Every structure is written in structure tokens, then in C-alpha cells.
Amino acid sequence: MRTLCASTLIGEFFVIGFAALVAMQTSDLSTVTVWTVSGIAMLLSVLLCGMISRPGGVALGWVLQIALIASGVVVPTMYFLGAVFAALWWASVHFGRKIDEAKARWAAQAAAAEPGPDPASA
16 A cells, blocks of 8 residues: 555645646745645655555545645646545555555465474474
8 A cells, every 4th residue: 555655645746846836827825825835735745655554644645635626726727636636545545455455365375375394303
């Protein structure tokens, strides 16, 4: 799950940065405001890459997805891009967990199939 979610978050990092460039040109917000908000969101997206497997990491990811969609108020295209990334986030979490479960099953099967130490040789 970690790899899929981190890939989504890194993609969001770039989208947030590009959206900030658009917001600077098209909105009435000051440059400082745009880059402060965008910088915090970009920093959060990078920090979340390392926090995904910790408690609350996925929930914080959902908060970022909601914020990304809400940024459509400033840059209307972000309604669409935020929804796309929210769908990618859902898929990353959903399928990432399935992959993790399958890996755990395979590891358990491999461990059960390995012969133990031979008691006669000890």
C-alpha cells in the first residue's frame, strides 16, 4: 500500500505546485498567501509518504484529498483534478491493502513450506 499511496502523493505534490502557479495569475489572492497554502499542502503530501503506514496516515491523506478538491474554489480545474486524485487515493489504499494481504499470505505459505531444522543433526 505504501508504494501506491506514495506515488499518488508525489503526483499531487506536482499538481499542487502547478495549481499554485495558475492561482498566482488568475486569482485575487496575494502571492504570499498562494505559496503559503500551497507550500503547506506540498509539504504535507511529501511528509505523508512516510506516514502512510502509521496510525492516521491514511486519514490525513483523505484530508489532503478533500483540500485538493476544495481548492477548486480558487482554480476551477482543481475540482476535476482533485476528484481524479481522490479516486487514485481510494484505489491506492484499497488495492494496496489487498496487495499487502496477498504478500502476507504468500510469506506465511513460504514459511510453512520451509522445512525446519533436522532434529537428528543437532
